[in-house]
Amino acid sequence: MVTEIAITLAQLLVVMFGSPLLVGVIRKAKARLQGRRGAGIFQPYADIRKLLLKELVISENTSWIFRFTPYLVATTMLLSALIVPVLTTRTPLGFMGNIIVLMYLFLLGTFFLALAGLDAGSAFGGMGSSREVAIAALAEPTVVIAIFGLALRAGTTSLDGIITRFAAEPLLMLNAGHLLAFIAFFIVALAENGRLPVDNPATHLELTMIHEAMILEYSGRNLAMVEWAAGMKLFLFLTLLSNLFFPWGVALNNAPAALFTALLALATKLLLFAAAIALVETAVAKLRLFRVPELLAGSFTVALLAVVTSFFIK
């Protein structure tokens, strides 16, 4: 019992305090690739601290939804952190959720953020919400179907089960379906987290922003929470990418040594993904908004192919 509580806490702490670091590393790598010096990798922590200490300004026209949303978004992310196998496949709440539950948790956050964007009645919030929802509607099915491509071969939709199966039989991963699912999932991970080429997290340029437009009305600790939650979402998506597709190092039991190895393995894998994202964001230009559906439809097709090939190619 005590170890389970300890693992729950450890997993929460890794996601909570790892996510700003991940964001910082991506920003730093991007800056270096673009020939800038960039802020230190611990800058996001300082940003969050600064925002937490700042005064809260809330428009008089908003309803309870606007004040409630930051807490809800942060809570759904923390809940997801308990379901995603971050360090170990014996996740505390792993029994209560598979990829479908996880997807709905993410979607619940997106839904309330979109409502909050509309709540203040500003033009930007509404525009951001409508764009974010359009992209989410196209991206969410791809996430689930890409994971189904894996689930079909592993014989289970539970995230823990998929990792256990692949860790036991690495040959299952040497498969076209695995590659296709990975490509599809990587593209939607970029889209879901508002990275290039779908959305640019670094600008507040009125015509191009999506996520940033939606949360424009937030300030102080509410903004801190929304940004922290966005960081955690990115962290969780990259964790899913690294642990589901490359299950090496994930602890299969709850021995301290295995957990420590898992932490090291996770850090290495996330570092590689951070570098990959920085590379993509440096090399690729932002897509025109009306071409984003083409990209997402493409990734959806790839995900669908990943499922179909499981029947064709052994």
Added chain:
Amino acid sequence: MSEEVLSKAVNLLSFVALGLNFLLIVRTRLEGQVRAFEWQSYVLALLSMLIALYSGSVELFGVGVALVVVKGVVIPRVLNRAVANLGLLRVAVPYLGTAPALIICGLLTIVAFYVMTPIAASNPLPTADAIPLAFAGVLIGFFIMVNRRRAVTQILGFLMLENGIFLFALLATYGVPFIVEMGVFLDVLVAVLIMEVFVYRIKDNFDSIDVGELEKLKE
């Protein structure tokens, strides 16, 4: 390396090679198309080296190295030179647009599976499972050749077709003898060089590399 690992790896790499065929159709710029062919050649070289490692055949390893040199380095260079000389004509103009072309290639893949699965099943080699993928590559190479209006992309279609045939032979029999393979490489290289000259001539004579122009009578 066990038989199962080889079988899986070959399946995956053949699939990547086929995926690059599709990428060539999606890409609209000629540079991107040449790069798709270049990557496909590297994938095939990797495949042949993998099979060489498994079967212990030195000749096949040599074929892999020659593949990198001829189709991975020399031919893409020649093609890029041709593309650079074309100036504004650098966009491929197919008869059919991207979406219908993709659908046709999907159908061709299904046809390949339908025709080749029994043949693959009768082949005892561990690489035989991927034969339908190689055959799909051949069919799509043909399709690219007839679908493209511009001479350079027709060359690319021809090269993809040739890659498909090479892959097919590799999977079905661990490759044809070294001397034959070298002869084929040389033929392909010379063919590409000659076609490059043709492209220039067509461009000089018609101010276009649209092969449709060739059907018109001139005074």
